[in-house]
Amino acid sequence: MRIVLGVSGGIAAYKACLLLRRLSEQGHEVTVIPTEAALRFVGEPTWAALSGRPVQHDVWTSVHEVPHVRLGQSADLVIVAPATADLIAKAAHGLADDLLTNTLLTTQAPVVIAPAMHTEMWQHAATQANVATLRDRGLHVMDPASGRLTGSDTGPGRLAEPEDIEAFALAAVQESLGAGGASASSALDLAGTRVLVSAGGTREPLDPVRYLGNRSSGKQGHALAEDASRRGAQVTLVTTTDRPAPTGADVVGVETALEMRDAVLSRAADHDIVVMVAAVADFRPKARVDSKIKKTIGQDDAPTIELVRNPDILAELVQQRGEARFPILVGFAAETGDRDGGVLDHARAKLIRKGCDLLVANEVGDGVTFGQDTSTVHLLRLAHPDEVQTIGPADKDVVARAVWDVAVEMHSWS
Ligand SMILES: Cc1cc2nc3c(=O)[nH]c(=O)nc-3n(C[C@H](O)[C@H](O)[C@H](O)COP(=O)(O)O)c2cc1C
Incomplete structure (x- = not known):
């Protein structure tokens, strides 16, 4: 499958490297789109080396290829992990101020969102309303895991483990195939x-x-x-x-x-x-x-x-x-x-x-x-x-x- 892996700016960006590795090793073609904030946590060379593909994060590079539309259109699956409170809010409101948010607006593929943030941010009414909006629209938003967060805090908000995100994403793709009327052998x-x-x-x-x-x-x-x-x-x-x-x-x-x-x-x-x-x-x-x-x-x-x-x-x-x-x-x-x-x-x-x-x-x-x-x-x-x-x-x-x-x-x- 052609997978877009969106990474937004949270500490858990490092865990997306493990997810990327799993997906690539299984033969999927994964294009990573980090946000500017994500690149402060994990740099472009890491994403490029692990995916074996060029990494783009803005809409102004390789404009002749119209990346702000093409990447979303050609994807079979889009995963955002970790998804920050900010990214979730932008997606819920249809903002498109970087390559990842543009891609979320152009794709017809199943979209999987794996949130990661402090408990207060996750439980905030604004975040919960945004998550509900995305789920209503058919996006597959995982619940975050509960456990140790950045610093000494613990509680719900931890990024789910890479293998759980992968399994959740494959189930989402299967569900979308079923909804499209594909046969059981599909x-x-x-x-x-x-x-x-x-x-x-x-x-x-x-x-x-x-x-x-x-x-x-x-x-x-x-x-x-x-x-x-x-x-x-x-x-x-x-x-x-x-x-x-x-x-x-x-x-x-x-x-x-x-x-x-x-x-x-x-x-x-x-x-x-x-x-x-x-x-x-x-x-x-x-x-x-x-x-x-x-x-x-x-x-x-x-x-x-x-x-x-x-x-x-x-x-x-x-x-x-x-x-x-x-x-x-x-x-x-x-x-x-x-x-x-x-x-x-x-x-x-x-x-x-x-x-x-x-x-x-x-x-x-x-x-x-x-x-x-x-x-x-x-x-x-x-x-x-x-x-x-x-x-x-x-x-x-x-x-x-x-x-x-x-x-x-x-x-x-x-
Ligand atoms: C050390 C550090 C850790 C952060 N971790 C998170 C996080 O886990 N979840 C989150 O929603 N925001 C987190 N933030 C805040 C985001 O980086 C900030 O909202 C940023 O604007 C997100 O940009 P993006 O959504 O475009 O990636 C963190 C910021 C810092 C400095």
Whole structure:
């Protein structure tokens, strides 16, 4: 997930370092936004080093990226820990005088507030009214813990422990997914997981205007990316299409099989699960002509196009990971039955030949699967090639969920 961690100016800012560390170690991409006061307690280098990301705290830096809007819009979750009485008051009243308060006004993501302050400040009618306002608006405000405060005081007002904030935040995300009508399988079972999905059909150029292509629309790949993101994964989407990508995904645009190969092979080892959905051309024109191939007036001859084989990316992925069996590899195969065997026979042979962990065999034909919203797929696992799980005809979102259900199960065993 893309998480914004807002830190406001209380002594407990040091505890946010531990929270940041926990979230980063689980694979979340955490951007820290400290307030000016927070930076008096813990400096920018600490936040930058622990998050591995640049730290911004005002709206006047990198203005071309419009950070006061972008960070909130692209977040899957915003946590403010510690939240001072001042920050809570500003949020309740919609003030926006720094980057963190701007972010709180622009985000659509669940917002978790973990207050920390002296007991008197926490119990003050103003703070309690502000907390009630935020809760009424749907923000998830934790109760502070009770215990030793700064100095010799004890009482309610202590920042909750990092692990409790984390658990509270994940529950808030799950609740928001439920409210959005997501299915039961949309639990955050991919949280902390990095997945790479390839999508679309490659285009192999003949000349500057023509290409050899295929009918893949990218719908299935983008549906997989979307569901993975919903389930908490950090998604890399290598795609040939400009279909919408999930918020927070790292989108790599490619066109040809060779570009797709480079993009996937160079990134695969940084991911836990790689799903190759893209329809990669088996062949490409041997040469790309620099100027448009002309028809010669008065001659009936058409040019002959010599083709060469493209690399088999899935086979190379299997080879690249070697004995390590990491990442988990999922292949998609478009299959039709013929006189040598049915769809399942061909799929089983391909699974064993390629050596990926899961093969999703798509039944294709005229008007079936490519470009459509529905498809029928057969899921075959290398560990049990004789067992088949058939899904469909079903919406591609349903297929995506079924594929992740199996991949998650495999990941939990690995
Ligand atoms: C040593 C020290 C500790 C503080 N601790 C807290 C605290 O735990 N909670 C709080 O609400 N304010 C605390 N304050 C006051 C805030 O720093 C102050 O209200 C500040 O304006 C908050 O700014 P911010 O909300 O923009 O981060 C503390 C101030 C100092 C000097």
